[in-house]
Amino acid sequence: MNLPIDPIKNITAKYERIFIEETSLPSPVAQRILELVPNDKITVCQGKPDIPTSSEFTGEEYTRSKKLLFITKHPGTFFKRCPGAKKGLACCNYYVLNLGLQCDMDCSYCYLQSFINTPYTIVYSNLDEALNELQEMYDSAPNSPVRVGTGEVIDSLSLDPLSLYSRTLIEFFRGKPSWRLEFKTKSAYVEQFLDCSHDGNVIVSWSINPQHIVETEEHKTANLDERLRAARRALDKGFAIAFHIDPVIWHEEWQKNYSELIEKITTQFVPHEMPYISLGSLRFKSEQREMMRERFGMNSYVTRAEMFPGAAGKMRYDQTLREEMFAYIIGKFKEKSPQWKVFLCMETPETWINATGDLPMKKDDMRSLFRPLQVERT
């Protein structure tokens, strides 16, 4: 297919070197890279590229891992249950399909900083095997309302103009109406799949924040307006869209900035155009603090945030502050229209009750999202 050249150029410019493991050479993604990326940037290697790293990454090593790309086969299981599926958290039947590891963007709060220890970004070349796993899972639960997301450990779409995985996945989900495919991104790259026919079960979702937070904390991402414009483009082509206002980040002007964000959303979209908006507050594992402090200093709303140990072993804002921010944002949406469906992601039942008045299972507009699955893969 013909795409505007800019996304490819922009993506390629982010990488100092692209390694392709030789057994991945026949894969469509490797072939496409060989076709589109200047040859002097590509190294074909046997096994993993030899890049010395510390047992625990330094900030510089982590940053460097965003500048090297490795195309290789994934040796393990692709399909994983969402990390929110833990005792003590209200979860929403979300499954994760990992098609790579590491992100080309650089959000200060990114949770990848807590566990990435590969010295390069990875894109898996064996998408065919991932689809086999998905098919097996589908055969065992064809009627369950499963949501499959690809944006947990790599952005779903920021490298997609290069890999075109979205097109293959959309095609796979055609004819599986009870299943939903969810892309999650902070990029504005949608053009590469807008011509694909689909069954209305593909959700393209954007993690969004006020432009002030995009500028201060979400480095190398598309700006807010670009994300909203991309969402409109996807919607106009019949794709479902969703927004994740996540992480909500406290700062002096948070009420004004989140009000403006809600104003933008509610003037550019109407409630029936999206199944839900999810809200989550800033959270991270305590082990991640050191990496963030090293990479971003303390001149960031994230590193400077007043965080305390909370549910699921993560550092969180004080519960009262979280409730206040959630109640404010939900209230602003409901002021615009009671039809907006806003739910909390990775939150405790106590916060649900205090911020929204009840648990998700007891709310008419949320129940379907939180219905437990009949069949679960072990």
Add this chain to the structure above:
Amino acid sequence: MVPKTPMWTIKIEPHYKPPTAMPTCKWQNVLLYRGTDFMQDLSALPFAQAYKSIYAEMSFLELAELISELIDHKISFEPSTLLEAYKFRLDAKTEKVLLALRRLPQDFYAWAKLHSLSAGDLYSLCNLPQLPEKALSHLAQLKPSRSFGIQLLDLLVDCQLMNLSEDECLKQASTFEAWRANLHTLRFPQTTKRDEQKKEYLLGLWPKSFTVRWLRQGDRAGVDVHFFVSSKKELAEKIESLQRVHNELAD
């Protein structure tokens, strides 16, 4: 024979003590260990192997001190091999810590060594453009336990990175508890303010027959309430009081 004046004796005294019958050992012109009158020359071995044959265990900070001494005396050795002999790895992170350690005040270094702090425990210091030497010395003088000391160090590094002056960080630092409380206030100003308001309000709600204590438990702050009853009547009174508190409690 053991030479009376070796060219150079390693000063560091590791916590691990070799067996008493160990002979005196040297490596090239360095006296590694003064033991029995019998002298064993280990110069044929690489330094790391020679040293490990005497000192079976070394903490990271002991090794760092040893490496520092060897470098200062221009002894030819391979730091990575020495670290690996004791199951440590010389990587970018360790290297940064080793460099930072050379700048630490002696008393803080001694405290850190005493409590076997790891490279990871001290890595935060590498993020500081300038070490808060006075504060680190003060921390060591307070002789905190390992975990309290690490907590305090973490707060101190945060405050320094927030551009708070060392003098400001050292206010109300006469006891460990007071210092930690002050650093906490500096690091968490919004929460401290909120907690103070909430605390004053919540503690004021209870009748005197209840024992009420303000508590922060992770990301939640509230009151811990105790009461004692010895009869059904007393329980009814307490329930009535609880109901009054419930009614007064704002949503």
